[in-house]
Each structure stands twice: as structure tokens, then as C-alpha cells.
Amino acid sequence: MIDLAAAKSHCRVDHDEDDAAITAMIAAASGHFESVGVDMSAAPLPAAVTHAVLMLVAHFYQHREAVSHTQTAATQIGVDRLIQPYREVSL
Secondary structure: OOOHHHHHHHHOOOOOOOHHHHHHHHHHHHHHHHHOOEOOOOOOOOHHHHHHHHHHHHHHHHOOOOOOOOOOHHHHHHHHHHHHHHEOOOO
């Protein structure tokens, strides 16, 4: 599990006002990876999975609005590539 301090450091947040939101973003990112077959219960998580969660949390934090004028495809591609080896594939 990714802790709040690691996520805040990755997002370069040095205040406490967004702690609840960032905690929810960690849960959402972790839940997303679980839903696509990544085992999030491993202790410790593989470095690639940890980095993918942090990337997605940073993306959520920077793009908190429903609509954004920035390109987001690169983040998703990077996240997908990081978690690909850890996904369980069912047939």
C-alpha cells in the first residue's frame, strides 16, 4: 500500500489541506489496479507497481476537474506499461 507521505512527496505537496483527497486518490488508483488483475496485497509492492500508483495519483491530483485541456494519453500508456507484467490474465 502506498502511504500518504510518499504520494504527497511525489506530487510535491507540502501542505495538509488536500490529505483527504490524496488518500482517496491512492485508494482509487490501487482499486483500479486491483480491478485489472494486479495483486496489490504484495508486501512490499514491486517498484514498478509503486511507481505506477504514484504516477496515477499525481495525474488525478493535477487533473481534478472532469474536463482538462491537456494531453493525458502519455500518463495512461506509462501506467499500463508499468503494471503489465503484474496483471493476472484470465482466459
